[in-house]
Amino acid sequence: MAGGNFEALGDFLDDYLELPVTGKDGVERVYRIEDPSAEDGLKVERVTSMAARLAMGGAAVDTTALDDEEELDLYRMCLGETHDRLKAEVGWSRFKHVALTTMFWITADRETAEAYWASGATPGKAPNRAARRQRTPASSASGAASTTRKRASTSGTRAAAPRKTARKA
Known part of the structure; x- marks a missing residue:
């Protein structure tokens, strides 16, 4: 049975x-x-795992591994032949978003890359307006009056709560 x-x-x-x-x-x-x-895939894995350890404050990182020029250009390794064309045709935030999406694809999987892509996130930048609006509750955004009545103040008075009776087993 070969396969x-x-x-x-x-x-x-x-x-x-x-x-x-x-x-x-x-x-x-x-x-x-x-x-x-x-x-290149192995180099991307090594560079990103070292960066993750640095970010998490883990073990000391061997910085001599970063001296190689190919390892310093993580985006070029991730983007391959598309790197130069993309860099010439798009702005920085879009270039970086494509490169990081590709990095997640290389180091994790397509689903992780798709989730990052859909987030529209660029490290160090605030979420875009559409994302901020989605997080805003509809009731505060609408400015409409609430139909739910506020609870009356209980300062100084207290209604007696019904006593709980013990159940017999």
Whole structure:
């Protein structure tokens, strides 16, 4: 039994991401980012795991691993052949969002990348207006009067609560 119960890798792995991005010229283009080489994928994993340890205040990081120029250019490794074209055609926040989405795809999975993509998050920036509006409760945003009456003050007076009776077993 040559294959056993395993499907061919190409049947379920994602070999690329296609991300729609509006450029500086206002035109939306779909950028296809190919799966990185095994060597670049390993470097991306190493750099991001070291960054995660630094962010979490964990063990000391071996900074000599970051001296290699390829490792310093994490976005170039993530974006591969799309890097230069994307950098020329889009602004910084969109470029960074595409690169980080791709990094999540490389280091985690498509679902994690999709969740990051949909968040519209750019590290260090406030959420966009649409996201802030969604978090605002409808009642305070509408300015309409509430039909729920406020509880009366109980200062100085107290209504006796009914006593709980013990149940007999």
